Amino acid sequence: MRLLADFSTIGMTVAFSIFIGLGFGYYLDHKVFGGRTTPVFTMVFLGFGIFAGFLNLYRLAIRKDL
Amino acid sequence: MEHPILFISIILEALGLPVPHGLVGDSVLAKLVSPHMTYTWLVMAFLIIVPKLTLGKMEMVPGKGQNFWEAVIGGLEGFMGDNMGKEGARMMFPMLATFALYILVANMIGLIPGFMSPTSNLNITLAMTLIVFVTTHILGIKFHGVGYIKHFLGPIPALIPLMLPIELISHFARILSLSIRLFGNIMAKETLLGILFLLAGAYFAPLPILCLGVLVSIVQALVFLLLSILYFSAAMEHAH
Known part of the structure; x- marks a missing residue:
């Protein structure tokens, strides 16, 4: 049961992390700074999002109790 | 798509209330009588009235009804105790047991024709998920005080500017994945049942999906x- 919960979460976590990062970066670029910094923040936060997704995947992969 | 027949909406419409035909209405009254709200109230009434009727008066030697509810509540408490420890289970039991029973009944009610699952609306699942999310951080602050921020900073001080946004992003991904999983599963079940009833309801085509729907409801x-439980216990334990 616990494994079902973990493994059904991890795929969505990777996808949502990337899109949250991308969306926040896009918001910073276009709404806060008015498009002057495009595409710096979008790319930086896209990187953060990808890293967050794969960090969660890595944490699941190195768990000892599986 | 064909508009589903929801008997509470029909009754309310006959009473002259502005029941919306989409998911959410325009005015406040139309929002209050939209299907997912009325069926939420139905589930709440079910959960309040049915235990009252079946429980009878509490006795030392339980009868049929009391035995059933003791098994349900005892099973839930044992399940929580296994996963987050006895102390945490006793503290968080009222909230989490309410969620579990509500979601179970709300998922199951959509299997009956003429009813719909309130959980097939994203607003309901998102509301529950936000309650869980806020409670997680309240628990973290209650157990660790200001030191709770160490959960977000990672092990190495030099990497804090990198780790802080990453941890925040993964906490927000939890909200999305928790709410959209429940919403997506139940919505898929409801839509599939509706389409199959429309296409070949007379030949028992929805029957296998109804059986799967029971399984999906319990599992979700x-x-x-x-x-x-896992999020709460992660907020209560020490930073890694």
Whole structure:
């Protein structure tokens, strides 16, 4: 049961992390700074999002109790 | 798509209330009588009235009704105790047991023709998920005080500017994945049942999906409960 919960979460976590990062970066670029910094923040936060997704995947992969 | 027949909406419409034909209405009254709200109230009434009727008066030697409810509540408490320890289970039991029973009944009610699952609306699942999310951080602050921020900073001080946004992003991804999983599963079940009833309802085409729907309802209620338990216990334990 616990494994079902973990493994059904991890795929969505990777996808949502990337899109949250991308969306926040896009918001910073276009709404806060008015498009002057495009595409710096979008790319930086896209990187953060990808890293967050794969960090969660890595944490699941190195768990000892599986 | 064909508009489903929801008997509470029909009764309310006959009473002259502005029941919306989409998911959410325009005015406040139309929002209050939209289908997912009325069926939420139905589930709440079910959960309040049915235990009252079946429980009878509490006795030392339990009768049939009391035995059943003791098994349900005892099973839930044992399940929570296994996953987050006795102390945490006793503290968080009222909230999490409410969620589990509500989601279970709300998922199951959509299998009956003329009813719909309130959980097939994203607003309901998102509301529950936000409650879980806020409670997680309140618990973290209650158990660790200001030191709770160490959960977000990672092990190495030099990497803090990198780790802080990453941890925040993964906490927000939890909200999305918890709410959209429940919503997506139940919505898929409802839509599939509706289409199959429309196409070949007379030849029992929805029957296998109804059987799967029972399984999906139980599994999704348990998964929501279990993930909330895991988030709570992660907020209560020490930073890694």
